[in-house]
Amino acid sequence: MIIVALDFDSAEKALNLVDTVKEYTPYFKVGLELFSRCGTSIVKEISDRSCKVFLDLKYHDIPNTVKSAAKVAIEAGVWMYNIHALGGYEFMKSVAEFNREYAEKIGVKPPLLIAVTVLTSLSNEDLRLVGIESDVDAEVLRLAELAKKAGLDGVVCSAKEVRKIKENLGEDFITVTPGIRPSWAAKNDQKRVVTPRDAVKLGTDYMVIGRPITRAPSPAEATKRILDEINSLEV
Numbered sequence: 001m002i003i004v005a006l007d008f009d010s011a012e013k014a015l016n017l018v019d020t021v022k023e024y025t026p027y028f029k030v031g032l033e034l035f036s037r038c039g040t041s042i043v044k045e046i047s048d049r050s051c052k053v054f055l056d057l058k059y060h061d062i063p064n065t066v067k068s069a070a071k072v073a074i075e076a077g078v079w080m081y082n083i084h085a086l087g088g089y090e091f092m093k094s095v096a097e098f099n100r101e102y103a104e105k106i107g108v109k110p111p112l113l114i115a116v117t118v119l120t121s122l123s124n125e126d127l128r129l130v131g132i133e134s135d136v137d138a139e140v141l142r143l144a145e146l147a148k149k150a151g152l153d154g155v156v157c158s159a160k161e162v163r164k165i166k167e168n169l170g171e172d173f174i175t176v177t178p179g180i181r182p183s184w185a186a187k188n189d190q191k192r193v194v195t196p197r198d199a200v201k202l203g204t205d206y207m208v209i210g211r212p213i214t215r216a217p218s219p220a221e222a223t224k225r226i227l228d229e230i231n232s233l234e235v
């Protein structure tokens with residue numbers, strides 16, 4: 001499944017893109033730029049088009065502050081949102097409990113809650129520079145284990161780490177993987193990249209794809225090309 005990252009500076013640009021590619025995928029990601037510009041109205045406008053919103057604000061703060069922000073995401077009706085696993089076990093556990101309890105209180109289905117492990121723009125060398133001695137693979141698995149124990153639904157990681165996560169934590173534990181790059185697209189600032197075809201082979205649940213689609217001369221053709229490459233796996 002493809003989640004298209006709507007990294008735009010206006011609702012108009014984002015909604016044009018949604019209208020152009022929603023026949024290929026109903027999943028869209030609203031991140032820091034678009035949410036800072038538009039707030040929850042953009043979530044409503046995308047949901048009104050029968051599409052699902054992954055709110056990618058990567059909450060990382062003390063539990064009380066994040067629970068207050070999570071209220072906004074739950075009330076807005078997002079399908080999925082995320083927090084940083086580095087916020088810690090107690091933090092993740094209390095947000096997961098709050099997610100279920102608050103959704104029940106206001107009478108909605110709890111959104112999926114997932115944890116960011118190690119950003120796909122980071123490599124082993126980058127971890128060393130911030131004092132983390134373990135390799136990315138080991139760090140991702142450790143944080144994913146903690147997220148599962150805390151009651152989260154899944155993690156954000158690179159598709160490179162999906163097999164290890166599924167083998168250790170089960171096929172049902174959701175993996176959401178940015179850093180997806182078709183062979184014909186630029187890597188940009190992503191370091192742990194995987195092609196869409198390989199990501200599917202590795203068992204990713206949701207691929208997050210931004211610039212290869214949104215900055216393509218024809219976003220619809222780029223999405224179709226990616227889907228054709230994935231579907232050619234089945235022949």
Ligand SMILES: O=c1ccn([C@@H]2O[C@H](COP(=O)(O)O)[C@@H](O)[C@H]2O)c(=O)[nH]1
Nearest residue numbers: 005031118119120178179208209210211
């Ligand atoms: O580890 C992470 C977590 C989130 N992202 C976000 O995904 C998209 C990727 O966009 P591309 O244009 O395909 O690179 C972007 O919105 C990031 O904020 C990530 O890349 N890595």
